Amino acid sequence: MDILMIVPASLLVFILGASIGSFINVVVYRLPAGLSVLWPPSRCPHCLNQLKAYDNVPVLGWLWLRGRCRYCKNKIAARYPVVEAVTGIIFVLVFLLFKVSILTIGYWAFCSWLLALSLIDLDTMTLPNQLTQSGLVLGLIFQIVIGFFPEGSSVGAIKHLMMGIVGAVLGLWLFDAIALLGSIALGKTAMGAGDAKLAAMMGAWLGWKYLLLAGFMACAVGALVGGVAIALSQRRFGQKIPFGPFLALGAAIALFGGEAILSVYQGLFFPVT
Structure with missing residues (x-):
């Protein structure tokens, strides 16, 4: 793949990975607690206010809010954007190694499962x-x-x-x-x-x-x-x-x-x- 294509493609892959990382955060928090990972939508664990779409942008949302809830001002753990960024980086690494292929899609899923399981094991x-x-x-x-x-x-x-x-x-x-x-x-x-x-x-x-x-x-x-x-x-x-x-x-x-x-x-x- 030409270098002029690799950079924008990698950026798109990073955004996709960071978005998956945001969902991994939800799974890691809710699954051990016996909660649905699909409903309700993302909300502050302290005041339970639902997050706005622009607050839920991977990595950037946490930075915009300066690590605090918009409503109750309680701190939002830095682990959330870190997991999103790490997932994005992993997706890029898989993409660069396996290019546009079935292997890439499969190993994105595999790495996502591994990351979610690791975090849950660390927590519980x-x-x-x-x-x-x-x-x-x-x-x-x-x-x-x-x-x-x-x-x-x-x-x-x-x-x-x-x-x-x-x-x-x-x-x-x-x-x-x-x-x-x-x-x-x-x-x-x-x-x-x-x-x-x-x-x-x-x-x-x-x-x-x-x-x-x-x-x-x-x-x-x-x-x-x-x-x-x-x-x-x-x-x-x-x-x-x-x-x-x-x-x-x-x-x-x-x-x-x-x-x-x-x-x-x-x-x-x-x-x-």
Whole structure:
């Protein structure tokens, strides 16, 4: 794509992503509370006044209001525009990597699910079944679609579907096994059931090979962050931390750099002679 087209296209993609990020904020707030994510329209959580359309513009609305509700003047958390901006950036990165394709649309959805689940896990230490299960189903549908197009091959669709199913089953079994072994070693629950369900969802989207890479990266980064937090006395040994965000980060690393990482790994340990 010509550079003159990339810049305006990326801007439009960022706006789309930021708008999706605004909806992710709604999902993260309402879903754990058992509220509808569609009704009522966006409103201040303090005074419950409905936001005007121009106040609800992603990122800019928060800046215009200087981080405070127009009506009650209570502070609006800075996380709202941050999530919108981060979602916009993720959408642009996916677009630049996969261009105008079915892959781009699919991975926009995948990353949105990962972000929503990560934020909910950070807030509540839970990973809602509504998101992990719907994300898994979408991942399998995605595999069918990319296997069928562009050649229109039913054989390709079945092959990709099986790859997604194997990845989902492996993710569920692997992290269930890790949870069991961890619980035996620590003498208490080491990992929530939602983590295994998230891993299954990731496997449906990424396939078994990239799932293993994502799981390894999640465990490595999680161990590093946990070790640093303990060293800085921010957490005690054995204290629970949400693992969902680390799984999501591992999935993002596998999505954006998995091919390069596996190529380097193969070159180091299994060089072609």
